[in-house]
Amino acid sequence: MPRVVSALAALALLAWSVPSAALQVRLVPPTPRQGDTVMLFVGGTKGARDVEGSLGGQRLAFFPYGAEYAALAGVDLETKPGKVPWRIGLVDGVGTPRKAAGILTIKAAGFPVQRLTLPDGMVNLDPQSEQRAANEAARLRTLYDTVTPERLWRGRFTQPVASRKPGEGFGFRRVINGQPRMPHAGIDYSADRGTPVVASNRGRVALLGEFFFAGRLVALDHGLGLYTLYFHLDGVAVTEGELVERGQTVGTVGTSGRSTGPHLHFAAQLGRARVNPPDLYTLPVRD
Incomplete structure (x- = not known):
């Protein structure tokens, strides 16, 4: 034994x-x-x-x-x-x-250079506007550092607006009035003022605001550090803290903030990382 x-x-x-x-x-x-x-x-x-x-x-x-x-x-x-x-x-x-x-x-993405001309007051800011823009940028950084510990999104994301042409501009190295500026961190969709803007996926309204550069905006928290942002809106159709579904109207296209005409600036953030929003449309997921 x-x-x-x-x-x-x-x-x-x-x-x-x-x-x-x-x-x-x-x-x-x-x-x-x-x-x-x-x-x-x-x-x-x-x-x-x-x-x-x-x-x-x-x-x-x-x-x-x-x-x-x-x-x-x-x-x-x-x-x-x-x-x-x-x-x-x-x-x-x-x-x-x-x-x-x-x-x-x-790998390097090889982003192109984009040259724009804007009113001087939207480029060379007075001290009050500069402080306002800095405070608003800090609010967004605080938002991106907030990680909701559950996944709210399901399946692939959808384009948030019907556009006259494909979106463009992500990563463009911008030169405004001859001055190099921050790269363009979103994609612009050209559309008529008042065109409905919908949630790209399920999420919670984390922030509403009227910012110097972004204009009237909606930020959606999709959980686990993923956010989508909708800038330059004309109107807003949601309230802060509201849980919205994919395809639900969150606002309408406008030209608020620093904008050269009616369009939607659509951005995506994973924490502090600025990522190309259309990547979310082709995520290798089923649910």
Whole structure:
């Protein structure tokens, strides 16, 4: 009997010493460009808990997705091309910590230069307007740092307005009145004043405002650090804190703020990362 017990003990020790199966990690796209949204999928996670990770300095917010876990990460439009580390950690179904790590290569997007002419008062601000714009930018940064711990969005995102032509302008390096300015962090859709603007996906109205540059705006929190923003609106049809569904009207196209004519400026943020909104239309997701 002691020999049997010893044999069983040896088998048990051997079983515990066998390495667990490697985590199956996929990144889509595998080689993103500046401004891209990256979706990470982690397989081999049955019964897993405490799934966490990071891409560069960006913390990842994972959510259950079918038999896997998934997270969205943003490559800011001004990220320097090169190699960025990622890591993932979790505790598996039998309580064993498991980790994976790798390197993501970021490519240059080759954004064009756009030259604009605007009234001098909208470019060279007086001290009061400059302070106002700085305060409004700080409010937006605070918003982007706020991470709702649940996913509110479902499935792919939709274009928020019927436009006369495809949206354009994301990442353009802007020169306004001969002065280099911040790159354009959204996509512009040309449409008539009063055209309905709809929520690109399910989310909660996190901010309404009338900003110096953005004009009348709506910001939607889709959870897990993802926000979409709707600028230069003429009218607003939602209230702060309201939960809206994909396709629900949130406002109408206008030309408020710093604008050269009626259009919708549509932007997307993953934390502090400014990403190309149409990437959300083609996310590799089912629900």
